[in-house]
Each structure stands twice: as C-alpha cells, then as structure tokens.
Amino acid sequence: MTTDKKIEVDISTLHPLSPEIMKNQATINLGTIGHVAHGKTTVVKAISGVQIKFRNELIRNITIKLGYANAKIYKCDNPDCPRPDCYKSFGSGKEDNPPCPRPNCGGTLQLLRHVSFVDCPGHDILMATMLNGAAVMDAVLLLIAGNEPCPQPQTSEHLAAIEIMKLKDIIILQNKIDLIRESSAKEQYKQIKNFVQDTIAKDAPIIPTSAQLGCTIDNLRGGVAGGSLLQGILRVGDEIEIRPGDVGTKEGRIRCTPLRTKILSLMAEENKLDFAIPGGLIGIGTKIDPALCRGNHLVGHVIGAVGKLPDIFIEIEINYFLLRRLLGVRVSETQQQTSSISALEKNEILLVNIGSTTTGGRVLTVRGDLAKIQLQNPVCTEVGEKIALSRKVQDHWRLIGWGEIKRGTVVPIEK
Numbered sequence: 001m002t003t004d005k006k007i008e009v010d011i012s013t014l015h016p017l018s019p020e021i022m023k024n025q026a027t028i029n030l031g032t033i034g035h036v037a038h039g040k041t042t043v044v045k046a047i048s049g050v051q052i053k054f055r056n057e058l059i060r061n062i063t064i065k066l067g068y069a070n071a072k073i074y075k076c077d078n079p080d081c082p083r084p085d086c087y088k089s090f091g092s093g094k095e096d097n098p099p100c101p102r103p104n105c106g107g108t109l110q111l112l113r114h115v116s117f118v119d120c121p122g123h124d125i126l127m128a129t130m131l132n133g134a135a136v137m138d139a140v141l142l143l144i145a146g147n148e149p150c151p152q153p154q155t156s157e158h159l160a161a162i163e164i165m166k167l168k169d170i171i172i173l174q175n176k177i178d179l180i181r182e183s184s185a186k187e188q189y190k191q192i193k194n195f196v197q198d199t200i201a202k203d204a205p206i207i208p209t210s211a212q213l214g215c216t217i218d219n220l221r222g223g224v225a226g227g228s229l230l231q232g233i234l235r236v237g238d239e240i241e242i243r244p245g246d247v248g249t250k251e252g253r254i255r256c257t258p259l260r261t262k263i264l265s266l267m268a269e270e271n272k273l274d275f276a277i278p279g280g281l282i283g284i285g286t287k288i289d290p291a292l293c294r295g296n297h298l299v300g301h302v303i304g305a306v307g308k309l310p311d312i313f314i315e316i317e318i319n320y321f322l323l324r325r326l327l328g329v330r331v332s333e334t335q336q337q338t339s340s341i342s343a344l345e346k347n348e349i350l351l352v353n354i355g356s357t358t359t360g361g362r363v364l365t366v367r368g369d370l371a372k373i374q375l376q377n378p379v380c381t382e383v384g385e386k387i388a389l390s391r392k393v394q395d396h397w398r399l400i401g402w403g404e405i406k407r408g409t410v411v412p413i414e415k
C-alpha cells in the first residue's frame, strides 16, 4: 500500500540503540569470517535460528553468496539470573520484553542489540564476495576450527581484509571444540594468540565454542556489542536516486543516468518500517521496473536522497599499499619466496572492491605508492574511500593490498 504522508523524524534524537529503532530494525552488521567450513553459517544459525545456506549451497555444503539473517539479543533484568544464561537471542520478529525462559527465574528479557549477520563464504575462490561483505560490516566474528592448525589460508586473508576496512570490534571463536581434547584446545589457543599478535585482532577475546552443539553460545551473545553513527534516514514517501543507474555512451564518452523513484515501503525481514536508518538489511519497495533489478543487476549501486549522493568515477587515483606476501594460498616453507607480492605494473588488470561494488581495473600509471586505475564499470564513491586490490594468482583473485582514493575522473550525469 502506498502513502504520501511522510513520518517526521528528528534524527538528532535517535541512536542505533534507541529502543524505537531496535524494536523493528537491525542496526549493527555483524560479519562472520574465516576459512572454509570452520562453522560461520552454523554459528549464525545457532544465534539467529535462521538457516541461511541456499539450496545449491546446502548440496555442496559451502556458502557461495553473502547470507543475511537478523537476530535480537536480550539480557534478563533479574540481577540473580547468572551469566551466561541471562543472555538469549531470537529472530527479528520476537517481542521486546518476553519473560526469561530460565525455569523459575521470573525475570523479563530486555532487548540489548538487534544485529544483522553478514555471512561470508570461506572458499578461496570467493574472496571478492567476502570483500563486498567486509565493506558493510560494523563488527566481526572470526571463526577458527579447533581441529585444524591455525592459521589456514583464508583465516589470514579474511583477517587482512577486515584490517583494511579498519574494523576493530572482533571476537574470535575457537569452534568445533566438541571434536578435540582439552589439551589440543589449549595448544591451539597459543597458536591463535601467536597468529593475531601483530594484527588488529591482538586484543580480541577468544571464546571456545561448539556452534553445532550450541555450547557457550550464551557467552557469545553477551559479547556482541557495537553501534555506528547515524548518517541518513530513508522514509516511506521519500524520492530517492540510485547511482550509477543506467550506464551508456554518448559521442564515445561514458554517461550515467541515475534512476529516480519513490519509496513505497520499507521492510526489515517481516517487520514493516515507516523509516529506516543505516545498518542491517532493508528491503525497499519502489516503482522501479523489476527488469532493471533482475539477476542482481543493481548490486553495488548506491541509494540516497536525490542530489545528495557522491560523484560517479570511471578513473581513480589511489595511494596504495601492498601486503608483504600472499595470504590466501597454501605455501610450503620452500615456496615462501614465490608468495611475495610484486609491484603493480602498468596495464595489468586488477580486481577492485569499492564499498559493495566489485569491478575490473586497468593500471594506467604507477609512481611510487600512487597509481591511476581505469575502472571497467563506473562506481559511485568518494575521495577518501578505502578500496581493496586483488590480483589473479593461479587462476583465482587473491587479495594483494589496498588503497585510498585521492581523486578521480567524474562521469557526466544525464538527467
């Protein structure tokens, strides 16, 4: 149903943890990252109750696309309700103050956080998808299987990716402890400590868990926290713009025509919203021709108020940094040398992740730590934005470094 009556919202009085927002909408994006099959999807299911593998993923038992699921995290208001039992989680549709389910407790659960899980694939060939997920995360659960030596290749590569995105709120889950002896768990704990000592995760708590059996998941519920600043708001009835929108050429030069439409409805899973703030996964009902959205065609495009979105770039100049060595491939000690990352070369093709967009990029010039890159597809972004750079190694894209946009060539807008 459409409405022309806009809700007046004073954004300055709202915060991601405001009860009136958390009631309906997830406000924190919590990423699950780590090596393939270390238990990312299983931990999301243990907390949210949602099974987010798609049918073909279940058949192959790997995650292929980014998965999303929302969960409300509660704490019992009875001061005698012991930790960690006092923490509970449910799906997004749960009421705000349910009774504590602990027998004879008598307390009432208070909503602490409403999180949206962004479940990343751990397979090494799906690194670009992981990087798109990392761009929207506020905090991270790094899954490390207790029954394998640490680190595995994508444990290192994913941690490097979130370091690039400057994510600091990290909890490490030493998972599958049901499969190992206590002595092995202690041994691996030392390996994990050693692995993270020079990284952004050096002070991250390490929680032993079995996502499959649900053990110590209550501890984890208690650890989940965070919250980002509000930067904008979308209301039912607002006119919005989608950039880059339709891309074409005129007189041999690339041109973009942003799509314009009106918001007819807003949904967070089953919850109908009058307005939505940044954070969590939001469904936006519009008048856009569905054919334009077919096949995920608009993935990576940016939505905002008309005239308020940043420019669209087709060439970017970046200040870049390369990793010391390739992290995402398994190398023996004798191969350590060959895993070093060579300098960027003129005309080489890279994979560039900018926000939730992935595009090819040709290196036009390299001078010291500055490079100019021609993008295969125009991207709505801004100066100062962090980007991830990947290079094809043994037929697969591997993370090699990151950059910051210094300036760019703006694509003219067609009205």
Ligand SMILES: Nc1nc2c(ncn2[C@@H]2O[C@H](COP(=O)(O)OP(=O)(O)OP(=O)(O)O)[C@@H](O)[C@H]2O)c(=O)[nH]1
Pocket (backbone or CB within 6 Å): 034, 035, 036, 037, 038, 039, 040, 041, 042, 043, 061, 062, 063, 064, 120, 121, 122, 123, 143, 175, 176, 177, 178, 179, 209, 210, 211, 212, 213
């Ligand atoms: N024994 C045991 N098995 C687990 C545990 N957690 C996950 N598993 C199993 O490990 C396998 C992989 O788990 P997933 O949750 O799919 O792993 P994932 O990290 O999401 O995998 P990708 O997304 O494909 O990288 C499944 O068969 C799970 O049932 C655990 O704590 N204990």
